[in-house]
Each structure stands twice: as C-alpha cells, then as structure tokens.
Amino acid sequence: MWAQRLSGPFTFERVEVGAPRADGLAEGQVLLAPKAGGICGSDLPFFKGAPFLHAANPGSATTPAPGFPMHEVVGEVFASRHPAHAAGDRVVGWASAFDGLAELVVTDGEGLAGYDTGMAPTTAVMLQPLACVLYAVEQLGDVRGRTVAVIGQGPIGLLFSHVLKQRGARHVVGVDRVDRSAAAGTFGVDETVTASANLWAATLGEEDRPFLVVEAVGHQVTTLTDCLQAVARGGQVLYFGIPDDQVYPLDMLTFLRKNLTLRAGATLERRRVLTDAGSYLAGHPALREAYVTDVHPVDDVQAAFAAAIQPRPGQYKIVVDLS
Incomplete structure (x- = not known):
C-alpha cells in the first residue's frame, strides 16, 4: 500500500509498504481506508523534527513509521472487530497511532463514529477537532x-x-x-x-x-x-x-x-462526543463553509504542512485529500 513517510524535518516521501491484514485486528480495532485528514497543531512539532515515542517504534525516539503524523481522519471501514462499525461504513475520528497518511490504518473503534455523508470527507474531518472542543467545554x-x-x-x-x-x-x-x-x-x-x-x-x-x-x-x-x-x-x-x-x-x-x-485533559468518550459534534454542526451549518479553507492532494502533503506552520489571515483548517 502507499503511505507518506516523514523522512526528516520538513520532508515527506511517498513509500510503498506492507498493508495491515484484516485477520490481524485485535478486539475493538478497525481497519480504515482514510479519505481525508486534517492537520492538527499537535502534528506540527513532528513535521519540524521533534522526536516522538511512536507505538511502531518501541524504545526509539525517531519517527520512521509510515503515515505519521496525522490523527484527524475521515474514512471508510475496510474491516472491523468493533461492534459499532461494519465494512463499508463511513466514519470520522482518530487514527489512534497518528498514522493517518496511508492507504490503510488500524485504529481503535471507540475513536470513530458515523457522520452525515452528505458532507464531503474534506469537510467532515472538522468533526474531530469540534468533538475535542465540545468535550473540553463540558468540563x-x-x-x-x-x-x-x-x-x-x-x-x-x-x-x-x-x-x-x-x-x-x-x-x-x-x-x-x-x-x-x-x-x-x-x-x-x-x-x-x-x-x-x-x-x-x-x-x-x-x-x-x-x-x-x-x-x-x-x-x-x-x-x-x-x-x-x-x-x-x-x-x-x-x-x-x-x-x-x-x-x-x-x-x-x-x-x-x-x-x-x-x-487540562485529553478527550474521553470519543464516540459519544463525535456524535455530539455531528449534531452541533447540523445546527450551525455556516461553520461547514467557513472552517476548512485549504485542501491539498495527498501528494502535496509537504506543502500542506508547510502552510500550517505559517498561519496567515484567512487561513484556518488545512485538510489533505487522501482519496
């Protein structure tokens, strides 16, 4: 399968790597085919060269894992061992290993939820950061x-x-x-x-x-x-x-x-707050048009990240089209 790999500071390269197998999923996991990914501020230090103790590299502070760093994703379920998700479902949420820049990723099903598929994946990806905000404001x-x-x-x-x-x-x-x-x-x-x-x-x-x-x-x-x-x-x-x-x-x-x-705190109850985010966005549809300002094709991911580290007036959410 294809993946984008962060091979050094400010540098992505497209690589071919072995695909994860559906029969290798653990209970609760989902094999997801990402269609869109949002660039989060927490991804940017790694683009600039910060070390990260990635699950794919136990004991190592380097980040050669393909697909890293991206966790805000919309995708289609390819295979599932989670009771709420089935093959063919369209979902939004977390790539739990921060490896969403790839053709297929294994992720935690509790960090995914369905969404209004009338939205393009490049718009629907905003539900993940919105879910985080809604959970934080609840506290x-x-x-x-x-x-x-x-x-x-x-x-x-x-x-x-x-x-x-x-x-x-x-x-x-x-x-x-x-x-x-x-x-x-x-x-x-x-x-x-x-x-x-x-x-x-x-x-x-x-x-x-x-x-x-x-x-x-x-x-x-x-x-x-x-x-x-x-x-x-x-x-x-x-x-x-x-x-x-x-x-x-x-x-x-x-x-x-x-x-x-x-x-402070991490976002918990992820499936629940992703559903809440869908309801919130349905009630405030003007946000759909305003929030995502820049969409880059996946082969232009390096330029997308470069733009994200240089904020400018009129630039808000930057999204990568992974389809």
Missing part, C-alpha cells in the same frame, strides 16, 4: 453571562470561541498575533485582539479580566503565565492540547493569590 461548567477569552484564534481557537458563545458566554475575546477579524462574526467573537498574549494581558484593568481564559496556542510555555495574569480573580484557565514540554513553569504565587482553577 468547564456554566459560562452563561461570563466574559471569556481564547488565546489563539487558529482552527481550534475559533471553534472554542463559537462553542463558548453558543453556551451562553456574554462576551468572547479572541486574541491572536495574526489578524482574525474576518472570522469574528462567523465564530462568535465579540472582540478581536491582534496582539501577543502578554501585551494583551498587560492592558487589562480589573474590570476587564475574563472569568475564563482558554490557551489554544500550544507549543510554548510562556502563554500559560499570560493566562494567569489575564484571568479574573476566582476564574479558571483551560490549557488545551498536548504539551510539547513535560514540565511547564507555573507562577504559583499569582495562581494562589487569585484563587484560580487550572484545567
């Missing part, structure tokens, strides 16, 4: 009537802005160094701030501080401090996503004196 409690801020207005940050507004947030502030004002109306952003997080936080008076700050930038440690500085006393900070560093410095004195809550 935050009631935000009705609150001022909230989302630091980072890329693809994930825009979804947070929309979901928080729909959950009743009174005022949503979107903070990004890239000008995201064109997306504000569609994604429920009441106030767009085009500045770094530390400069924005330094301008806030006590009456301006949001009750909730979502860190949706990732890949750095400094923005966590900016969130603590910006948030209101008694408020909460959500650090979303996969950290690049195992240890993050925490301004413990500010955290203590402001009586803050810090939240």
